[in-house]
Amino acid sequence: MPDFPPDFLPQNFLDSHFLNPDRSNLEDIRKLGYAFVDLIVDSVLDTQNQAFVQDESSFKINIPEHGDKLADLLAEVRSQVLPRTVNFQNPRYMGHMDSVPTAITIWADALISAINNNMLSYELAPVFTEMEAQLMQWFGNLFGMGTDCFGTLTAGGSLANISGLLLARNWKQPQSKTVGEANNLVAFVSDAAHTSFEKAMNVIGVGKENLVRVLTNDRGEIILEELELEIQKAIRQGKQPFFVAAIAGTTVTGAVDAIQAVGEIAKRYDCWFHIDAAYGGAGIFSPKLQPLFQGCELADSITFNPQKWLWVARTCAMLIVKDKQHLVDGFDGELPYMDDRTLNFGNLNLQGTRRTDSLKLWMALKAMGISGCRYLVERSLDLSDNLRQWVEASPELELVCEPTLNIICLKSNNPNLSSTFLRQQWIDAGKLWLSLPLWKGDRILKAVVLHPYAG
Ligand SMILES: *Cc1c(COP(=O)(O)O)cnc(C)c1O
Numbered sequence: 001m002p003d004f005p006p007d008f009l010p011q012n013f014l015d016s017h018f019l020n021p022d023r024s025n026l027e028d029i030r031k032l033g034y035a036f037v038d039l040i041v042d043s044v045l046d047t048q049n050q051a052f053v054q055d056e057s058s059f060k061i062n063i064p065e066h067g068d069k070l071a072d073l074l075a076e077v078r079s080q081v082l083p084r085t086v087n088f089q090n091p092r093y094m095g096h097m098d099s100v101p102t103a104i105t106i107w108a109d110a111l112i113s114a115i116n117n118n119m120l121s122y123e124l125a126p127v128f129t130e131m132e133a134q135l136m137q138w139f140g141n142l143f144g145m146g147t148d149c150f151g152t153l154t155a156g157g158s159l160a161n162i163s164g165l166l167l168a169r170n171w172k173q174p175q176s177k178t179v180g181e182a183n184n185l186v187a188f189v190s191d192a193a194h195t196s197f198e199k200a201m202n203v204i205g206v207g208k209e210n211l212v213r214v215l216t217n218d219r220g221e222i223i224l225e226e227l228e229l230e231i232q233k234a235i236r237q238g239k240q241p242f243f244v245a246a247i248a249g250t251t252v253t254g255a256v257d258a259i260q261a262v263g264e265i266a267k268r269y270d271c272w273f274h275i276d277a278a279y280g281g282a283g284i285f286s287p288k289l290q291p292l293f294q295g296c297e298l299a300d301s302i303t304f305n306p307q308k309w310l311w312v313a314r315t316c317a318m319l320i321v322k323d324k325q326h327l328v329d330g331f332d333g334e335l336p337y338m339d340d341r342t343l344n345f346g347n348l349n350l351q352g353t354r355r356t357d358s359l360k361l362w363m364a365l366k367a368m369g370i371s372g373c374r375y376l377v378e379r380s381l382d383l384s385d386n387l388r389q390w391v392e393a394s395p396e397l398e399l400v401c402e403p404t405l406n407i408i409c410l411k412s413n414n415p416n417l418s419s420t421f422l423r424q425q426w427i428d429a430g431k432l433w434l435s436l437p438l439w440k441g442d443r444i445l446k447a448v449v450l451h452p453y454a455g
Contacts (some may be wrong), residue, residue, distance in 0.1 A: 002065040016070060035074055040106065043078050048088050048453075052433045053082035078135045092455050094387075094447040095435040097251070097279055101313035108360040109313045119153075119354035122342035129343055130379060132253035132358035135365075139304065140320045140388055142284055143277075143296040146355070150327055151320035152349050153357045157278030158196035160303035163350055165200040165243060167301060167321065167330040168272035172242035174329075186210045186234045187243035190222035190257065192250040194276060210239070218440070219401045220255035222246065222262060231269050244271045248293065249280020249309075252437045252446060253400070254407030260295025276300045278317065282309035282406055285373040285383070292404070300326065309406075309450065311376065312364050316357045376452060380406040382447035400439065406449045409439065419445050 015025040044190055059080065068076070087093060088100050117125035119132065131404050140149030154160045169176050169185065176182040184358035185206045191213040201211045212234065215226045229240050246257040254394040259275060266273035276297060281304035283289035296302065302320045327348045346352055352428050366377070384406035391397045391410045396417060398411035411419050419436065420443055426432040434445045 005066045005370070006236070016067075018232070022106055032070060032138075035071070035108075039074055039284045041258060043082050045089060045103075047087055048091060048359075050087055050090065051430065052087050052090055052093055052427060053085070054087075056084070059084055085144045088451075090433070091430060091451045093433040093451065094449055094454060095433050097308045097448050097450070099308060099311045099450040100452075102311045102364060102368070105311070105313040105360050105364050108363045112356050112359050113209075114405055115356065115359075117356050119349075119356055119358075120346035120352050125356055128356035128358050129345060131362055132345065132356075133343060135358055135361055136318065136320055139318065139359070140302075140322075143275075143281075143293065143299070143302055143304075143320065145299065145302070145320060147298060148323050148325075149320060150324035150348075151318050152327065152345055153316065153318050153354070153361070155315045155351060155354070156307075157194070157276070157303050157305045158199060160305075160317050161194065161196045161245075161276060161280070162200040162203050162273075163272075163319045164274045165197070165206075166204050166300040166350070167326050168243040168274065169204050169206060170330050171272060171300075172240070172327060177330075180205065182206050184238065184240045186239040187245075188212045188213060188214055188227060188230060188241065188271075189245045189276075190214050190247060190250070191218045192220040192222075192252060192255060193247050194244060194251050194278070194446040197245070216255070219404070220250045220253040222257045224258060224261050224265065227262065228265055231265070233268075233270075241269050241271050243274060244269075245274040245276055247280075247285070247406075248277035249405055251279070252439050252444075253409050254280065254403060254405040254416045254448075255401075256283075256292045256404050258295075259293060260298070263295045263298030272300045273298055275299045278303045278305040279308050281305070282373070282377050283405060285370065286377045287374075288378065288381070289405070297322075306361055306364070308416060309377065309380070310364065310454075311450070312361055315355070316361050346429065379452060380449050380454075383452075383454045384408055384447070386455060387447055396442060400444050408447045408449065409437075409444050410447070411444045413440070419443050441448045 019026065019029055026343050048080040117128055119125050119128060122129045136151035137149055140151060169182055173182050179322055182205055187201065187210065189211065190454060197211055198208045201208045212230050214230050217223055225307065234241055244262060246259045246262035248256045261271045284293050300322050307314040307316040331348055384403065387408050388403060391399055391408065396412055396414045398409050398413045400411055412422050423434055423436050423445055434447050436443050437446050
């Protein structure tokens with residue numbers, strides 16, 4: 001370890017990093033905050049006309065022996081880091097399910113860091129424990145999950161799906177939680193479902209080979225007859241079906257499975273019914289899309305990511321369960337070093353220490369209101385319809401399938417112009433940044449129309 005530099009003064013060092021109880025550096029800390037505000041507004045938000053990525057060269061971390069001056073550090077971030085970021089502020093960026101966060105959630109995220117409470121337990125985050133609990137019930141009610149619903153925020157939809165599968169395993173074979181043996185279990189999702197289901201099967205010890213991927217139609221919706229045939233086949237092979245998922249907003253085409261019908265099949269075969277609405281869940285705010293969510297009350301668990309189609313700065317995702325007891329039974333770890341008379345989210349979660357993302361989500365909902373959420377969701381549907389019309393009017397382009405949400409899949413219909421080539425041409429010209437997913441064996445172009453000024 002290096003020696004301290006000759007001019008190192010502990011008090012100066014401490015004053016750079018913490019508020020002094022004598023308040024002598026209060027204004028310096030405030031100025032640092034204002035410098036961040038300027039950096040964020042001028043060099044992050046006010047870049048809508050700038051390139052998708054300005055600098056693709058690699059970056060070196062260069063940890064110094066002696067700490068940098070904070071002003072120099074901010075300057076380095078501005079000149080070396082920001083040009084290498086992906087510019088989601090550009091309204092022509094439509095590649096993936098990554099939104100520009102609403103302004104309130106950007107600043108709320110800093111507030112969360114400043115407060116730094118810990119969702120591990122009530123005594124480390126009393127108000128946020130209440131806030132998260134009430135928000136989970138609020139979202140559960142929004143999806144029609146009944147009076148015993150509950151849930152937890154998670155660091156993403158993958159973790160929510162993994163948690164859902166864990167609860168399902170413990171419900172079907174309670175011994176698997178204690179002695180670790182899950183026997184013969186088999187789960188069913190569509191071939192358009194997210195890869196986190198494979199991850200989950202690995203994590204819960206049932207294994208990826210016991211995840212059956214059911215065929216979908218050309219829009220990406222699960223084929224109900226195929227689902228039932230696959231379940232029956234598994235039973236004939238001596239396996240025990242335990243989990244069926246419907247996807248509300250598939251990752252490539254944004255398709256929504258027939259939730260009610262999938263739920264009824266799940267129940268007929270005594271399976272846990274999960275809905276992965278990580279992306280599409282925000283559709284519940286739009287009366288136009290609400291019919292797609294019919295049957296949510298059948299769900300034992302739902303994944304939903306406000307960090308995607310609700311414009312909340314990451315991370316913000318959740319797992320909601322119909323019956324709180326499943327969440328309690330699923331984990332029921334002990335927190336011997338905590339007051340255990342109260343609700344401790346650390347007992348209801350794969351994570352221990354967790355950020356208080358509830359503050360950001362609550363502030364977002366308070367600031368926009370339910371009508372504001374509906375407006376933004378429907379606006380993105382309208383903007384995606386503009387894109388759809390542009391594709392239909394372009395002689396060299398065609399839709400891959402009929403869109404369901406604000407996701408448009410398209411391809412070139414000119415054999416001399418591959419989708420890969422077209423994509424690069426558009427990116428180089430600064431015209432559009434689309435992604436290039438593999439869909440039913442072909443590379444296609446995908447636009448997720450999330451930017452409120454997209455176009
Ligand atoms: C994004 C997504 C996930 C994964 O969520 P992360 O937050 O990226 O972990 C899971 N399922 C669907 C349908 C998604 O769109």
